[in-house]
Amino acid sequence: MAAPTFTIPALEDDLAIPAIAEGAMAHSKPFVAKPEHQEALGFPGQLVEGWHDKAIAKMGDLLGKSRALRVFLDSCVKCGACTDKCHYFLGTGDPKNMPVARQDLMRQVYRRHFTLAGKFFPGLVGAKDLTKDVLDDWYAYFHQCSQCRRCAVFCPYGIDTAEISMAGREIMDHIGMGQKYSNEIIAKVHKFGNNLGLQEKGLRATLASLEDDMEEATGVKVRIPVNEKGAEVLLVTPSADFFASPHIEGLMGYAKVFHQANISWTVSSYASEAANFALFVGSHEQMHKIALRIRQAALDLGVKRIVFGECGHAWRVAYSFLNTLAGPWDFLDPAYPAPQHICEVTYDLIQKGALSFDKSKNDDKVVTFHDSCNVARGSRMGDMPDGQFRIPREIIKACCNNFVDMREDTIGAKTFCCGGGGGLLTDDLMELRVKGAMPRMQALNEVIKSHGVTHMAAICAICKSQFGTVMPKYGMGMDMIVSVHQLVSNAIRIEPAQATASA
Amino acid sequence: MLLKKMDSRFRGNDRMDVNGDRGMNALTVTYALLFYAAVAVFVLGLAYRVRLYARTPAPFKIPTPPAPITQGGVVLRMAREVCLFESLFKANKWIWLFAMLFHAALVLVLLRHLRYFQEPVWTWVELIQPFGLYAGFVMVVGLAGLWARRFLVERVRYISSPSDHLMLALFVAIGLSGLALKYGERTDVVALKAFALGLVRFDWQPLPAEPFLLVHLALVALLMAIFPFSKLLHAPGVFFSPTRNQVDDARSRRHLARFAAAFDK
Ligand code: HEM
Numbered sequence: 001m002a003a004p005t006f007t008i009p010a011l012e013d014d015l016a017i018p019a020i021a022e023g024a025m026a027h028s029k030p031f032v033a034k035p036e037h038q039e040a041l042g043f044p045g046q047l048v049e050g051w052h053d054k055a056i057a058k059m060g061d062l063l064g065k066s067r068a069l070r071v072f073l074d075s076c077v078k079c080g081a082c083t084d085k086c087h088y089f090l091g092t093g094d095p096k097n098m099p100v101a102r103q104d105l106m107r108q109v110y111r112r113h114f115t116l117a118g119k120f121f122p123g124l125v126g127a128k129d130l131t132k133d134v135l136d137d138w139y140a141y142f143h144q145c146s147q148c149r150r151c152a153v154f155c156p157y158g159i160d161t162a163e164i165s166m167a168g169r170e171i172m173d174h175i176g177m178g179q180k181y182s183n184e185i186i187a188k189v190h191k192f193g194n195n196l197g198l199q200e201k202g203l204r205a206t207l208a209s210l211e212d213d214m215e216e217a218t219g220v221k222v223r224i225p226v227n228e229k230g231a232e233v234l235l236v237t238p239s240a241d242f243f244a245s246p247h248i249e250g251l252m253g254y255a256k257v258f259h260q261a262n263i264s265w266t267v268s269s270y271a272s273e274a275a276n277f278a279l280f281v282g283s284h285e286q287m288h289k290i291a292l293r294i295r296q297a298a299l300d301l302g303v304k305r306i307v308f309g310e311c312g313h314a315w316r317v318a319y320s321f322l323n324t325l326a327g328p329w330d331f332l333d334p335a336y337p338a339p340q341h342i343c344e345v346t347y348d349l350i351q352k353g354a355l356s357f358d359k360s361k362n363d364d365k366v367v368t369f370h371d372s373c374n375v376a377r378g379s380r381m382g383d384m385p386d387g388q389f390r391i392p393r394e395i396i397k398a399c400c401n402n403f404v405d406m407r408e409d410t411i412g413a414k415t416f417c418c419g420g421g422g423g424l425l426t427d428d429l430m431e432l433r434v435k436g437a438m439p440r441m442q443a444l445n446e447v448i449k450s451h452g453v454t455h456m457a458a459i460c461a462i463c464k465s466q467f468g469t470v471m472p473k474y475g476m477g478m479d480m481i482v483s484v485h486q487l488v489s490n491a492i493r494i495e496p497a498q499a500t501a502s503a
Numbered sequence: 504m505l506l507k508k509m510d511s512r513f514r515g516n517d518r519m520d521v522n523g524d525r526g527m528n529a530l531t532v533t534y535a536l537l538f539y540a541a542v543a544v545f546v547l548g549l550a551y552r553v554r555l556y557a558r559t560p561a562p563f564k565i566p567t568p569p570a571p572i573t574q575g576g577v578v579l580r581m582a583r584e585v586c587l588f589e590s591l592f593k594a595n596k597w598i599w600l601f602a603m604l605f606h607a608a609l610v611l612v613l614l615r616h617l618r619y620f621q622e623p624v625w626t627w628v629e630l631i632q633p634f635g636l637y638a639g640f641v642m643v644v645g646l647a648g649l650w651a652r653r654f655l656v657e658r659v660r661y662i663s664s665p666s667d668h669l670m671l672a673l674f675v676a677i678g679l680s681g682l683a684l685k686y687g688e689r690t691d692v693v694a695l696k697a698f699a700l701g702l703v704r705f706d707w708q709p710l711p712a713e714p715f716l717l718v719h720l721a722l723v724a725l726l727m728a729i730f731p732f733s734k735l736l737h738a739p740g741v742f743f744s745p746t747r748n749q750v751d752d753a754r755s756r757r758h759l760a761r762f763a764a765a766f767d768k
């Protein structure tokens with residue numbers, strides 16, 4: 001499947017709902033996992049004998065384990081309210097990218113095998129057996145869902161297509177049809193502690209050179225400690241923060257905040273990854289295994305707080321699932337929520353007056369903020385509703401003079417996904433990624449034209465990587481995308497370290 | 504007024520056979536059995552489904568924003584979803600309008616029908632009678648709007664299966680046959696009420712053999728019977744939807760499900 005050439009959507013003045021174009025993205029399929037990627041996670045290496053019956057059995061198993069799946073498959077009335085809400089539909093026009101149609105790929109099989117109506121009157125209720133064609137559709141279209149949950153916000157019953165696509169991927173993993181990108185990465189986390197396969201030695205060297213860079217730029221020695229026992233804070237951050245722009249600049253921002261607030265902290269080489277890719281493939285067992293690394297690192301290092309860096313899906317798993325997966329966190333300091341987001345830490349310090357900024361350092365920019373889907377719709381920050389929208393914006397406003405928001409129906413709870421979330425940030429899905437980014441690019445283009453926006457800040461490693469790749473296709477510079485803590489890093493006033501408890 | 508007069512005929516002696524000349528017949532027995540069967544399927548089928556929903560664990564906290572942070576907040580949110588279709592309003596004003604017309608009218612129509620099963624009739628049921636009548640028309644208008652979308656909007660046409668059209672056809676047919684009872688040849692409401700009360704009291708009374716009435720009643724029985732096996736499960740489903748019925752408190756309260764308990768071992 002050679003990547004075909006494709007046309008890049010034009011950015012219109014308004015975000016139009018496309019006419020449906022059947023089969024427009026039927027060719028879009030990520031590479032299938034190789035046997036070694038599958039077997040490392042305990043899944044069969046390739047499509048198994050009797051895959052049909054095994055898939056149906058797995059579906060029955062999941063139906064018994066997830067109320068969401070059961071209720072969502074039963075409840076849809078085909079009202080159509082979600083049909084124009086998915087960025088992949090808006091960008092491709094493929095009707096199977098309408099959330100309800102994506103669900104129907106599973107619902108048709110569910111009805112056939114698990115409901116009376118589908119057993120007796122399949123034609124009437126659109127029930128279908130799981131043929132090889134249907135399975136191919138599953139593989140194609142469950143990998144055209146970034147599990148961003150935008151559809152769920154608008155559905156009258158909150159039907160969350162992410163739950164369906166996760167279940168679909170879990171079933172496919174169990175019959176040997178996993179996706180290479182996600183499964184390869186999950187195996188790396190189990191082996192190395194991060195998605196990149198970075199080992200302790202390499203990590204230490206990278207971070208040491210970052211410390212040098214910061215000292216050179218600021219004249220102040222700001223530390224990025226690794227595996228320091230007795231530190232107050234364990235920082236768990238996406239491994240992209242250790243090596244690529246603009247992620248690295250964000251990491252420098254966190255380091256400066258901890259430095260200036262005199263909070264001792266450390267990263268762990270054992271749990272050197274915030275992201276939990278098992279979420280994407282719907283595997284509770286794998287998610288649990290990955291989450292336990294964080295618990296283990298926190299116990300080994302004897303920290304009192306756990307703080308997550310800028311990473312969207314990671315924060316969803318951290319905020320919403322970590323307590324279930326790896327709690328209780330009774331050994332941590334009860335004065336702080338467990339875990340905390342780096343934005344909560346920075347925001348609290350700003351509120352207390354513990355940080356000061358030279359905003360003019362960001363005067364070369366007019367900044368807007370992209371709400372990352374999994375932060376926006378899978379988590380929260382602070383102790384107030386909507387904190388996940390307000391806190392990052394307050395931080396940006398504290399360190400920048402020029403901030404503008406994009407159109408109201410493209411931010412906050414209604415934000416558009418970057419187009420690369422949910423395990424789709426891979427080159428074999430480039431057409432999907434570029435087209436799926438269109439709704440966000442369109443909204444961004446509006447504020448570029450109307451307010452001269454020069455930069456878009458984000459708090460997610462996937463968003464940052466995705467935008468760095470797709471923005472140039474839309475004629476925007478790849479350096480337009482910045483980390484929120486990069487803006488903090490630019491503007492924060494830092495002084496040489498005071499004597500700290502842990503050296 | 505007329506109604507009051509008729510109803511008053513039941514007060515003294517509710518066993519009075521108002522259609523003495525017609526008497527018990529095969530039709531009455533058929534419809535009586537039909538209704539018992541339909542109600543049984545409806546109640547048992549729905550109970551089975553609700554039990555299934557209630558017993559299936561929700562492994563994780565997955566509320567969608569703006570998620571309430573207290574249980575009281577969840578009750579309010581659910582009330583807004585069920586009474587006002589809050590999310591649908593955000594999504595699409597046309598669907599919302601037609602859905603609201605249809606459902607609100609449906610509620611009024613159903614409440615209006617209570618009078619057939621009560622003796623004496625509660626005051627508020629009497630008070631809503633005139634509104635209930637208009638509601639019949641409104642319901643059909645709402646349904647027509649929803650149905651039109653299934654033809655006119657390409658995306659909705661794509662996702663509609665035959666059952667989606669048939670479901671709307673069924674509701675429209677029930678609505679129209681009901682309106683025909685009122686505005687076509689007038690039904691013997693008194694006899695009908697006797698039949699309905701007879702069903703409730705297990706003391707069968709003859710059913711007037713009027714074509715529109717027989718159609719109307721048969722369709723209602725059909726609706727009850729298919730309810731637990733169709734997309735009408737959205738009505739109980741919405742209350743069990745984890746994205747809408749969960750409190751956003753994952754950090755402060757450890758959410759545990761069977762599967763997670765196994766992890767702790
Ligand atoms: C908890 C109570 C209920 C809620 C919150 C609810 C909500 C909704 C919503 C939001 C829709 C989508 C919009 C639309 O297509 O109308 C819908 C559709 C529908 N509802 Fe309900 N509903 C409820 C109860 C019922 C009941 C009791 C019935 C029937 C006895 C019913 C029959 C229908 C039908 C037939 C449709 C599909 C209309 C179509 O095909 O377009 N609903 N409902």
Ligand code: SF4
Pocket residue numbers: 085086087088097098099102144145146147148149150151152160161162417
């Ligand atoms: S979860 Fe997001 S990507 Fe998936 S169908 Fe819904 S809107 Fe589309």
Ligand code: SF4
Pocket residue numbers: 075076077078079080081082083099100154155156157158159
């Ligand atoms: S909005 Fe919900 S109920 Fe309506 S078609 Fe989409 S998934 Fe089905």
